[in-house]
Amino acid sequence: xxxxxxxxxxxxxxxxxxxxxxxxxxxxxxxxxxxxxxxxxxxxxxxxxxxxxxxxxxxxxxxxxxxxxxxxxxxxxxxxxxxxxxxxxxxxxxxxxxxxxxxxxxxxxxxxxxxxxxxxxxxxxxxxxxxxxxxxxxxxxxxxxxxxxxxxxxxxxxxxxxxxxxxxxxxxxxxxxxxxxxxxxxxxxxxxxxxxxxxxxxxxxxxxxxxxxxxxxxxxxxxxxxxxxxxxxxxxxxxxxxxxxxxxxxxxxxxxxxxxxxxxxxxxxxxxxxxxxxxxxxxxxxxxxxxxxxxxxxxxxxxxxxxxxxxxxxxxxxxxxxxxxxxxxxxxxxxxxxxxxxxxxxxxxxxxxxxxxxxxxxxxxxxxxxxxxxxxxxxxxxxxxxxxxxxxxxxxxxxxxxxxxxxxxxxxxxxxxxxxxxxxxxxxxxxxxxxxxxxxxxxxxxxxxxxxxxxxxxxxxxxxxxxxxxxxxxxxxxxxxxxxxxxxxx
RNA sequence: GGGUCGUUAGCUCAGGCGGUAGAGCAGUAGCCUUUUAAGCUAUUGGCCGCAGGUUCGACUCCUGCACGACCCA
Numbered sequence: 150x151x152x153x154x155x156x157x158x159x160x161x162x163x164x165x166x167x168x169x170x171x172x173x174x175x176x177x178x179x180x181x182x183x184x185x186x187x188x189x190x191x192x193x194x195x196x197x198x199x200x201x202x203x204x205x206x207x208x209x210x211x212x213x214x215x216x217x218x219x220x221x222x223x224x225x226x227x228x229x230x231x232x233x234x235x236x237x238x239x240x241x242x243x244x245x246x247x248x249x250x251x252x253x254x255x256x257x258x259x260x261x262x263x264x265x266x267x268x269x270x271x272x273x274x275x276x277x278x279x280x281x282x283x284x285x286x287x288x289x290x291x292x293x294x295x296x297x298x299x300x301x302x303x304x305x306x307x308x309x310x311x312x313x314x315x316x317x318x319x320x321x322x323x324x325x326x327x328x329x330x331x332x333x334x335x336x337x338x339x340x341x342x343x344x345x346x347x348x349x350x351x352x353x354x355x356x357x358x359x360x361x362x363x364x365x366x367x368x369x370x371x372x373x374x375x376x377x378x379x380x381x382x383x384x385x386x387x388x389x390x391x392x393x394x395x396x397x398x399x400x401x402x403x404x405x406x407x408x409x410x411x412x413x414x415x416x417x418x419x420x421x422x423x424x425x426x427x428x429x430x431x432x433x434x435x436x437x438x439x440x441x442x443x444x445x446x447x448x449x450x451x452x453x454x455x456x457x458x459x460x461x462x463x464x465x466x467x468x469x470x471x472x473x474x475x476x477x478x479x480x481x482x483x484x485x486x487x488x489x490x491x492x493x494x495x496x497x498x499x500x501x502x503x504x505x506x507x508x509x510x511x512x513x514x515x516x517x518x519x520x521x522x523x524x525x526x527x528x529x530x531x532x533x534x535x536x537x538x539x540x541x542x543x544x545x546x547x548x549x550x551x552x553x554x555x556x557x558x559x560x561x562x563x564x565x566x567x568x569x570x571x572x573x574x575x576x577x578x579x580x581x582x583x584x585x586x587x588x589x590x591x592x593x594x595x596x597x598x599x600x601x602x603x604x605x606x607x608x609x610x611x612x613x614x615x616x617x618x619x620x621x622x623x624x625x626x627x628x629x630x631x632x633x634x635x636x637x638x639x
Numbered sequence: 640g641g642g643u644c645g646u647u648a649g650c651u652c653a654g655g656c657g658g659u660a661g662a663g664c665a666g667u668a669g670c671c672u673u674u675u676a677a678g679c680u681a682u683u684g685g686c687c688g689c690a691g692g693u694u695c696g697a698c699u700c701c702u703g704c705a706c707g708a709c710c711c712a
Contacts, residue, residue: 155649155684156648156649156666156667156683156684157649157665157666157684158649160666160667161666216675216676218674218675218677218678219671219674219677220671220672220673220674220677220678221669221670221671221672222671222672223671223672223673223674224672224674225673225674225675225677227675236674236675238672238673238674240672241672242672255665255666256665267673268673269673269674269675270673270674271673271674271675273673273674273675275673289649290649290650290665290666291649291650291665292649292650292651292664292665293649293650293651293663293664293665293676294650294664294665294676295650295651295663295664295676296650296651296652296663296664296676297650297651298650298651299650299651299652300646300650300651300707301707301708302646302706302707302708303650305707314650404640404712407709495712496711496712497712498712515712638706638707639705639706639707
């Protein structure tokens with residue numbers, strides 16, 4: 150990479166050599182800062198500049214140089230570290246011999262500074278450098294100081310550069326970290342146990358999706374990257390870990406767009422002795438917890454939409470949503486041929502072999518989902534497309550299941566878990582039939598999971614929440630790539 | 640998968656009835672010890688995404704490809 154013919158890089162490598170010639174190690178690692186830059190700023194921003202002169206304010210700090218304003222015999226440098234930025238003043242008559250080192254520095258270099266705090270004419274807290282340490286010479290020029298890095302492709306591919314120059318990106322990922330920490334806190338407060346289950350699966354299950362295939366050399370077998378942790382988490386409930394959750398990656402071999410990345414983060418949790426109604430309230434509580442702790446209030450703006458999280462969220466049955474929001478009639482909904490015709494008109498990938506329920510789900514995606522802005526629980530999904538959910542007592546064609554939609558995105562999916570091993574066996578067989586008909590997203594038959602159910606799964610409610618999409622909502626990013634540090638790029 | 644648009648200096652962007660390209664920042668040389676996108680003077684820097692075609696001549700027009708963004712599915 151370095152051999153590239155770039156004059157700016159060449160010049161920086163020359164400076165590197167000149168620094169070595171001065172007897173200085175350009176990658177010296179014996180210096181450790183005592184404070185974050187923001188700590189110094191906060192400590193002194195409200196202290197009078199006269200008073201500053203009378204107190205001892207000698208500090209060791211470090212950071213990357215993000216700007217230099219040079220006056221010949223003095224200069225202002227702006228340093229940046231993980232906490233923020235702080236200005237440093239370098240004067241020739243103070244630094245003496247070390248001023249020669251200063252003259253070899255560039256924007257992008259990482260330096261350590263020892264010096265005293267003072268305030269400039271404009272009252273900016275600044276460190277007057279008495280000692281300068283070069284910690285890392287940077288030989289690649291950073292993007293322009295004013296516009297930063299705009300090229301989306303470069304930003305995703307070279308996220309490290311994006312993070313150096315674009316503060317809003319840093320904020321998004323700080324916030325992502327905080328959101329996940331809050332979720333974890335909320336779950337643990339509610340007596341859930343955090344667990345980790347396998348990423349490498351021998352069978353595909355727990356969701357409707359095409360898997361990634363990989364190979365295990367030791368056993369010479371193909372394996373699948375998991376599409377969901379569901380079946381393992383429920384095995385743990387069988388094992389008596391009555392409340393479990395996992396925040397981790399799932400992999401689905403599907404298209405990529407603003408809402409889909411092939412690997413994405415989900416939280417799944419299972420709670421014994423509860424049913425799906427509990428999950429609706431629990432999910433609302435989780436949102437409350439997040440919004441409160443992030444100081445977002447009840448209404449947020451997302452991509453130009455106003456979203457109202459006031460409780461209770463709207464609740465509507467799947468079929469009612471098709472009627473009231475999708476504007477379909479009972480006659481159409483109950484007639485598979487008419488549904489198929491309509492789905493084909495909407496250019497959905499369906500054919501005669503597609504089940505009635507799956508066609509309805511496609512119609513829902515096309516006609517209802519685009520209209521769901523405020524948080525909405527859609528409940529009672531058809532049993533054929535809910536192979537792991539318990540049937541509804543009143544109407545066994547439907548299940549005790551819901552999905553939560555916000556801003557036209559599916560955010561969560563939960564249900565009363567099917568714990569009848571005989572029923573589960575039949576559903577698996579139905580899935581196999583769908584698979585044989587060509588549905589590559591249908592699940593496989595998981596014999597051991599049936600055995601686990603035969604030992605007895607307590608009545609359990611379970612839910613998955615898409616963390617990336619949740620972060621999108623709470624950080625006002627309309628592309629999933631903007632909430633994933635290293636999104637998949639071709 | 641389909642459509643639209645984009646790809647020009649390290650970065651951010653202009654430009655062109657077809658005649659080998661410009662600015663700001665960055666860099667370099669100089670002046671400047673309280674700047675805030677510091678200022679002033681001078682100046683270096685380009686396979687105009689890749690490949691082919693049309694043409695006396697292509698960075699510009701045409702075709703294909705790659706990568707990306709957005710829209711649709």
